[in-house]
Amino acid sequence: MVNGWDTPSHDYDLIHQRIEVSNFDWDSTSFDGRVTTTLVAKRDGFDAVRLDMERKLGVRAVTGRANEALKFDRPGDTLVVRLPKAVGWGDTVRFTVAYHARITQGRGLYFFKEVAGLPHRPQQVYSGGGTDGNPRWIPTWGAPDDKATWDLIATVPARLTVVSNGRLVSDRRTGGSRVVHWAQERPASTYLISLAAAPFVRIADRGPVPLEYYVYPEDSALARPLFGVTADMIRVYARLTGVPFPWNKYAQVTVADFVGGMENVSATTLVDWLPDARAYRDRPWYRQSLIPHELAHQWFGNLVTAENWANYWLNEGMAEFMPGQYWGATQGRHAEEDYYLDEYQQYLQKDARRRTPLATWNSNNVYPKGALVLWMLQKQLGRAPFWAAMNRYLTSHAYGNATSDDLRQAVLDATGQSLPWFWSQWIYQSGYPEFSVASSYDTAASALVLTVRQTQRDTATADSTGIRFSVPQAFRAPIAIRVGTAAGDVVARVTIDRREQVVRIDGVRSAPTMVSFDDENAVVKTLDFPQPTAWLATLLQRHPDLWQRAWAIDQLAARPGDTLAARALADAAVKADYDATRARAAGALRRFSPDLAQAALGRAAGDTSSRVREAAVAALSEVGGEQAGEVVRRAWAGDSSYEVRAAALGAMARRDLAGARAAIREGLRTTSYRDVIQSAAIASVVDRPDSELVADVVAIAGQQPLAVYGLAALAARGDGGARAALARLLEDRRGWVREWAREAIGQD
Ligand SMILES: [Zn+2]
Numbered sequence: 001m002v003n004g005w006d007t008p009s010h011d012y013d014l015i016h017q018r019i020e021v022s023n024f025d026w027d028s029t030s031f032d033g034r035v036t037t038t039l040v041a042k043r044d045g046f047d048a049v050r051l052d053m054e055r056k057l058g059v060r061a062v063t064g065r066a067n068e069a070l071k072f073d074r075p076g077d078t079l080v081v082r083l084p085k086a087v088g089w090g091d092t093v094r095f096t097v098a099y100h101a102r103i104t105q106g107r108g109l110y111f112f113k114e115v116a117g118l119p120h121r122p123q124q125v126y127s128g129g130g131t132d133g134n135p136r137w138i139p140t141w142g143a144p145d146d147k148a149t150w151d152l153i154a155t156v157p158a159r160l161t162v163v164s165n166g167r168l169v170s171d172r173r174t175g176g177s178r179v180v181h182w183a184q185e186r187p188a189s190t191y192l193i194s195l196a197a198a199p200f201v202r203i204a205d206r207g208p209v210p211l212e213y214y215v216y217p218e219d220s221a222l223a224r225p226l227f228g229v230t231a232d233m234i235r236v237y238a239r240l241t242g243v244p245f246p247w248n249k250y251a252q253v254t255v256a257d258f259v260g261g262m263e264n265v266s267a268t269t270l271v272d273w274l275p276d277a278r279a280y281r282d283r284p285w286y287r288q289s290l291i292p293h294e295l296a297h298q299w300f301g302n303l304v305t306a307e308n309w310a311n312y313w314l315n316e317g318m319a320e321f322m323p324g325q326y327w328g329a330t331q332g333r334h335a336e337e338d339y340y341l342d343e344y345q346q347y348l349q350k351d352a353r354r355r356t357p358l359a360t361w362n363s364n365n366v367y368p369k370g371a372l373v374l375w376m377l378q379k380q381l382g383r384a385p386f387w388a389a390m391n392r393y394l395t396s397h398a399y400g401n402a403t404s405d406d407l408r409q410a411v412l413d414a415t416g417q418s419l420p421w422f423w424s425q426w427i428y429q430s431g432y433p434e435f436s437v438a439s440s441y442d443t444a445a446s447a448l449v450l451t452v453r454q455t456q457r458d459t460a461t462a463d464s465t466g467i468r469f470s471v472p473q474a475f476r477a478p479i480a481i482r483v484g485t486a487a488g489d490v491v492a493r494v495t496i497d498r499r500e501q502v503v504r505i506d507g508v509r510s511a512p513t514m515v516s517f518d519d520e521n522a523v524v525k526t527l528d529f530p531q532p533t534a535w536l537a538t539l540l541q542r543h544p545d546l547w548q549r550a551w552a553i554d555q556l557a558a559r560p561g562d563t564l565a566a567r568a569l570a571d572a573a574v575k576a577d578y579d580a581t582r583a584r585a586a587g588a589l590r591r592f593s594p595d596l597a598q599a600a601l602g603r604a605a606g607d608t609s610s611r612v613r614e615a616a617v618a619a620l621s622e623v624g625g626e627q628a629g630e631v632v633r634r635a636w637a638g639d640s641s642y643e644v645r646a647a648a649l650g651a652m653a654r655r656d657l658a659g660a661r662a663a664i665r666e667g668l669r670t671t672s673y674r675d676v677i678q679s680a681a682i683a684s685v686v687d688r689p690d691s692e693l694v695a696d697v698v699a700i701a702g703q704q705p706l707a708v709y710g711l712a713a714l715a716a717r718g719d720g721g722a723r724a725a726l727a728r729l730l731e732d733r734r735g736w737v738r739e740w741a742r743e744a745i746g747q748d
Pocket of ligand 1: 315
């Protein structure tokens with residue numbers, strides 16, 4: 001069992017660290033550090049302290065309480081401090097490590113200089129190592145199982161603002177410098193220590209705790225519309241979990257070139273892609289997923305922390321689960337199902353590449369499968385018992401650690417449910433049930449008979465580390481099956497738990513018009529269940545659940561010659577009551593002939609939701625027909641959504657519509673959130689090389705690396721103009737352009 005297996009032993013209890021950092025140098029990416037560590041010995045004869053500390057960090061001296069020099073060794077990426085004499089169980093030890101840190105960019109810290117002419121990139125330094133990064137810039141106990149408090153005192157150029165965890169103790173100017181002192185006064189794991197310094201503006205907001213948004217001055221108008229949702233998210237999370245926000249404040253800090261977000265305790269670090277007003281038409285991922293995910297970590301991950309990284313899913317699964325709960329609580333069931341349908345698709349993709357259980361070292365699916373398993377658990381238990389169990393989990397381990405078995409225990413304590421099969425198949429084993437179902441209707445007996453087989457394979461081979469993960473031969477799946485008939489629905493509750501079993505549903509007095517297998521989508525699965533088109537059409541039209549609708553759409557999409565399938569999809573594309581369904585149905589019409597698909601797609605292209613318009617425009621460009629060109633051109637010229645315009649531009653280029661070249665030229669010059677339009681234009685030039693457009697791509701080479709990469713791709717295919725342009729960019733006066741050009745031709 002993985003629960004405690006991967007937790008490293010150590011023979012002390014880390015209590016407090018005072019971290020002083022100064023003399024940051026952006027040319028040599030270095031600084032000076034001084035870290036005073038207080039810990040309590042957990043054995044008699046304790047004579048040496050081992051901390052994690054990257055080998056490259058140059059230790060100048062280690063001194064004891066009376067400032068006496070202590071001996072030390074540097075085996076591997078650790079620091080071993082030799083105490084002058086052994087101390088006993090429970091004795092307190094304190095020592096100070098002075099060091100000079102030369103940082104490899106991105107290992108522990110990121111340094112960015114201000115570059116004249118490069119917009120949106122002020123000088124900054126920030127920590128961004130994720131779960132293993134902090135020992136790369138400070139000596140500490142890096143594993144998550146020993147929580148401590150800390151002070152962080154940073155001396156930086158006076159024009160920079162320093163953000164860190166906990167409470168701001170002081171912020172003083174001395175000459176050209178500024179000394180900022182933050183104190184994290186509640187214990188937390190040291191991987192959550194954070195430093196971010198840049199010329200931020202601080203925007204204060206009201207919420208259940210003080211809220212702070214730190215952004216570049218040029219982004220200050222974008223901060224409130226984006227982060228303003230935080231207070232409501234905190235209230236909803238506190239209400240659902242029954243646990244108030246656990247820290248004294250919540251800061252959100254935006255930095256350059258970041259992987260996304262990192263939930264540093266009370267001071268989350270986020271990428272500096274703030275959506276502008278128009279981007280909200282496209283439901284930006286930033287607000288939809290990133291903010292609620294990192295916020296959820298303040299409870300799940302930061303208040304209660306996985307004891308080791310083999311149980312990492314406890315952090316990431318819960319953080320990935322919670323946004324769906326927020327959107328469900330505030331926008332209803334379809335918003336909730338929509339969120340988890342996306343997780344389901346991500347999970348299937350990851351599982352297809354590599355199959356691992358949730359709870360294992362290096363699991364590849366802790367985010368989407370974690371979210372889905374918790375959603376299944378919620379459906380299994382019911383909402384109130386589920387939240388009672390989560391409350392038990394959070395309160396029993398507050399400011400401490402937990403393993404997967406602690407979650408099982410919390411569920412048992414709070415609800416009385418032991419669910420051994422659930423934990424075994426979903427947490428410790430891998431895969432999911434792959435159902436293959438056949439049905440036959442027995443008119444005489446008024447019964448529908450389903451033969452249900454589970455076809456998942458246990459591959460029985462070890463992975464590269466020698467570990468073999470088993471896939472259950474038969475998953476246990478408590479599900480409902482709904483049979484629609486002219487006289488009303490018959491719902492049967494059954495437990496599928498064998499490799500093959502026959503399910504007989506009695507009381508079906510007239511021929512079925514629809515069969516919904518796993519009616520409440522209670523189980524993560526794939527489903528192969530050949531059904532008549534009429535059943536699928538009814539399922540799509542009638543069923544409230546988005547997974548059921550998506551499944552029906554995918555079945556219908558595979559019948560492009562079937563006019564009934566086309567009609568069902570066309571209906572859904574235009575009339576379904578939720579935009580994700582309309583968009584999916586519109587996308588599914590791309591394989592149908594113009595006479596079946598064109599009219600519905602034309603109407604869908606005028607939908608109020610941008611995701612439907614985007615799907616319709618993209619599908620129309622594949623379907624063709626006389627309307628298609630006009631609809632696509634109109635979307636490019638006048639749509640209010642960046643994503644729709646980007647899709648329309650790609651469609652015009654793909655179909656080589658009249659005006660495509662002019663549109664691409666305009667697209668290259670059009671600013672949009674995260675450059676989606678410019679990127680679509682560059683991709684169009686690369687896909688259908690047009691030497692007349694090379695100069696237009698060169699003109700934007702300073703704006704984003706994709707332009708330079710695009711030129712490199714064209715040059716590699718023999719475009720002489722692109723090759724000459726790339727050679728000039730290698731000598732460009734702008735340093736960042738030269739760098740992109742070197743990267744693009746692989747000289748990095
Ligand atoms: Zn996370």
